[in-house]
């Protein structure tokens with residue numbers, strides 16, 4: 001993934017198709033899905049154990 005700092009947009013091209021500026025290699029921001037879903041997994045597990053008591 002390339003990034004044009006001038007237009008502040010991602011592109012797949014070596015040169016920005018909008019302004020013609022050389023683009024830089026940049027990865028899109030990571031949202032750390034592991035943490036995000038880890039939270040829900042833990043919540044789910046908590047619920048699970050809660051319900052197991054009644055089972």
Ligand SMILES: [Zn+2]
Nearest residue numbers: 004007016019
């Ligand atoms: Zn550009």
